[in-house]
Amino acid sequence: MKSTIRLVWILIVVAMLPASSRAQEGEKKGEKGFRAGAAASNITPRLGRKIVGNFTQPPATHVHDELQVRCLVLDDGATRLAFAICDSVGIDRSVFDAAKRLVQSETGIPIDNQLMAATHTHSGVSWNGKDDGDPEYAGFLSRRIADGIRRAINNLEPAELAIGRAEEAGQVFNRRWFLTPETKLLSPFGEIDKVKMNPGVGNQALLKPAGPTDPEISFLAFRALDGRHLALLANYSLHYVGGVPTGEISADYFAVFANLMEEKLNAKDKARPFVGIMTNGTSGDVNNINFRQAGPRVKPYEKMNQVATLVADRVYSALQKASFKSNIKLGAQWKEIILQARQPDAERVQWAKRTLAKPDDAPKDHPLERFYAQRALNLHDGPSQAAIALQAFRIGEVGITAIPFEVFAEIGLELKKQSPIQPCFNISLANGSGGYLPTPSQHELGGYETWMGTNKVEKEASVKITNTLLDLLNRLNSK
Template sequence: MHAIPATWAFRIPAAVILLAFSCYLQTGNSRVLAEETKPVFRAGAATSNITPPLGELIVGGWQPIPATNIHDELHARCLVLDDGNVKLAIVLCDNVGIPREVFDLAKQKIEAATGIPASHLLLAATHTHSATTARGPLKTLAETDFTDYQRFLAHRISDGVRRALAQLEPARIGWGKIDEPSEVFNRRWFVTDTSLLANPFGGIDRVRMNPPRGSSRLDRPAGPVDPEISFVSVQSLEGRPIALLANYSLHYVGGVRSGDVSADYFGYFAKFIGDKLGATDQSPPFVGILSNGTSGDVNNINFREQSPRKYERYEKMQEVAEKVASRVFEAHQQLTFHDWVPLAAQHMDLTLKTRQPTPAMVDHFAKITASSESNSSRRRSREEIYAERIGKIQQAPEEVSIPLQVIGIGDLGISAIPFETFAETGLELKDRSPFKDTFTIELANGSYGYLPTPEQHRLGGYETWLGTSYVEENASRKIVESLLEMFRSLQQDNGRK
């Protein structure tokens, strides 16, 4: 660069020199100011113990039984994200299904204590079948109407979110997916033997849930499965793992001792993924979370084959959790982390009609009830259980308002459905979502029974029986369209950030 001749210096007015220097200072100050005002992405996580007292009823089977032992503690596993403008929380609870009223009470407490709006709180159950009940005939948010455990659960969920909020720190976030097809099988089957298809309503279905394993009478599965494990990982700016939330469309695994309380494979996953990420014995503690995807018609039994061997108690659920954690860890090695992504959430209530018993059903179960009253000492039959359920439905409202929710994390969309949802519904949402990546958390923000598609309703089977499924047969279609519309709105909002 050539120097300016000294003889030229007098030709540059002092005002011009001052103006140039002022512009330089303003540009530098603007750059510094932009750095200072750039939003910071933060994350925090915590667990909250929700283990019930012994004696509470475990409701995973046909007949409730009292809890006599705690095999492993139950938790509400909480993740809070903050993009500098929007905060949201995701909580997974070790429970078979939690009523909306209990979740709403928890949200009420969280919003009052933290300011995070209820629309930005996604609370869900894992669907472990070895936890005690949080259900009950609730109609208001008056705490006096709740059972002791329901009040305790709502408080502990609130406490967990508040503790996760207190752990917020600058963080990076990434998400990924990987398939694990070896543990997901559709449990609804077409069979060639009509004796396997009788239902408690006095009729014959077209498909059977959980048919005999390895039977020559099996024809084909009645629906698809979703083998994909989706996950979200957050870590500190230095690379310390903070939390990992995974999603797998597999029902509980089971294999517990009678009377044991356990978080099932969801709890084991939380431990195993922390071990694989080298996140044990750190402070703050790492939080592993596994949510239940759309698995209302899926379990891990390969019905084509005889059981290869007899598993010890808790062995199979550990095997499944280890396999899922290993696959997540494998994909995690290739993960791209982002220093900042926009967050967004939307919530709506959708009104659905409830299914009502036909006069023929009422007459059928009236006869069942009359005959069972004369022999009350024996174990109740399937017909007697459904007679009781039909009696309750006759007293229930003809409409129900159910909560739907979507969350946007950058290019990732998460939908929340308060039902045990069939795999094909989750696959449709993934296929039609405007987000690059999508997964669904079921039994979220409430618990309203099974959600078969209209096509599956026509096939019958346990998941479609009135008393197992409560809402109109077209409900899944209305829910999918509502969620997709919310996704589109959410993506537009994210695009404006």
Template sequence: MARLIFFSLSLFLAPWLHAEFKAGAFAQDISPTKFPVPVNGSMRANFATGIHDPMHARCLALNDGKRALVFCVVDACMIPREVCEEAKAIASKETGIPKEHMLISATHTHSAAALAPVFQSGIDEEYVKGVPALIAKGIVQAVKNMEPAEFGWAFGSDPSQVFNRRWWVKNGASYENPFAITTDRARMNPGNVNPETSVPTAPVDQDVAVLAVRSAADKRPLGLLANYSLHYVGGNPSISGDYFAAFAKEMGERLKAGDERYAGKPAFVGIMSNGTSGDINNINFGSPIRHKRNPGEQIQIVARSVADAAMGAYDAIKWQADSAIDSEETDLQLTVRKGTPAELAQAKEWLNTFPKDKDGQYAERKAVYARETLFLADYPDTMPVKLQTHRIGTLSVGAIPCETFVDIGLRLKKNSPFTRHFTISLANGYNGYLPTEAQHALGGYETWRARSSYLEVDAAEKITSCLEEMLKTMKSRAGEGAKKP
């Protein structure tokens, strides 16, 4: 009788005791079809008249037999929260996966059709209106493409392509910011070997994180999600996914994912997500040499370099037949930095003082930021900031809807209770730059009040502390299975 009861219980529990890990991927084209189209990335309104390489929403879906998790990285400068929420709602309804288990982020390419207005760049409302459905379509197809899979992760390193772009202003030197203030001690992109600056104000993160899945049946590569803390590269005047897209293509070629043996099966999808790169770029301002490149040339150089590190990590992966998934999500209400009555009056005066140019735009930075000050006056006093943490086995992933400074990512990597960690920035919305309080005190472009930088000064500490608590909560649920070695 006891044997019969045990046998019956085993049959009932079998799906849970031997849950099958599955994965699927898909790259959905979300490119505009009408031109010219507004492009983000400058204080001026710029427009693209054609496509160099398409914009994609690159999706990776995972399922451990109990929970699912979706990563979707979009070729965009930034994605408004509303676009993310609408896309998730559509995809959730069609797949049954909770919205809280979906992460949608932007790469931060400066060569994509704008999804959000910032500075003097507007949007093509008709185009933006159709984007959520396209993103959702990609997520749904990735879920449909799921098959029994193996999972693994590893970290490589590429210090050659990341440099902190904020430099200390030397004692005795100064410059005037757009608010007529001359006390800023940090200067962004100061130029090569600027005699008025000394050293960068913070370090870099050289990690290249790689999360990968392959078919359990034939070991063919299904998808790869990488993470690197590099703002963007630039250099393409037309619509382009920047180095993020070039990396994705490079990895597919190196893994021989297009082999004729895999014909008729879902295509491999390479994905590069943006790490904590709010103060990091690709230019070494400490060097007197500034190479001149043809359009798009630097993008390829960076993509190949980072792919070298990613392949080193990929080759070190210890593949697993199963891996538990978990997620946490919360919203923080943070205060919006607004101008004082005197600053609002000054902003109105400057807009009347400085004329627009022949293109109908402001050339004077004081006028550009005066316009931003007036926009922010109409913002609510607090804004919701969506935060997420996820884990796949002993790897944890954070998500912040900001252009996050590198110190924040390094702290989360150090304090995560899981074996390793990386953070995806510009995720699930856009709440501007996220400098630490210490970097706020230094001033500089990333701290200047605008729709691209408006959260309260101590927002970074509140966000980082909240994510650390969320990671601890997931660790408590994971138990001993996720303990650091």
């Protein structure tokens, strides 16, 4: 009897060995050479939670595809970096900060070396720091992000990196337009805008877009020394695609791209999972709608598949020409800056109070006047300043910046042009979610993204953020 028990114990211990030795292998620090590890954790909320991304927020009644946090950990023997990209429309800084503290205390990766961002799927949920009926989701989310990073650490192994770029100009459209002079564009505050967001496909009044698009697709491909693909992190400046029926949760084209890369790289069914990641570039004013010409009618989810297929094809063919290198050095820089919060003046506060006091059935000067009156009062009652976390990373030859806003394309193009580290790309909605980030000259034009409440920080914010990020990139470059 005793020997049977001992045998059972031996069997249990032997069965446990691969798991624990994997964790130990992943944990090894100070090991020479470049290593990479990746993992994805499910962050799908319960049904009934509100789907955000539009003015109406229907409760979730179905999950089309699970939401994930896709994690990547890199180690060069001296520096360890962690990236966690969440299928979410935007995540409050408090949730990311809680996740970062968990990661730091449980793994030792410094907070400054962690980048966490949302993809901006509009058929997901967000966490805006307020209790919207599901207070547990914030805690669940930070826990799952931290677990994903721990799992990626467990999967660390010697690796090589290939970097590359491609272009897909046919799927990005600037959504802010100048219209013919007779078109009167009224803001919810009763001011005259010079441009209109989403002016309508085939609108006869279209003149020209108010800003550029960034057609670049940047990518980092990580491969084990035996040739197995471990992870691929890409970046494209497209808001999202959509085409999701009401009430359905979906990670949008970001996840379709990730799955397609797994297929194309023949990376399925491996003991260590391949993790594809699509990050959101600078797409605050860029979407997938061709306003000049209506496309054919498509079924739900069809368009996101088309876009993801095109983008994945571009990345795959660029990857065939890229070369893998193993001597990769890593770096991270972090700085917090204080921005003034946008606040209504006394006149606008009075307007907001008057507007909200109107009976529900009273005639409206603008369909969204109540909504923006409330937003203006929220800013009035809120903090007068915002602490903004900015980051820059170096992964081998590549520079990456992280910005906690929905960043206009021209800001990203400027950073790419001026970066001392080339190539360079930008990840938006990172380390927080602070609304839209237009440039001062786009503020002059007005339009949805500049309205007080959709935009929450001072009008000079993009200049301060760009200068700080270039400073961080310079610091990385001089090391």
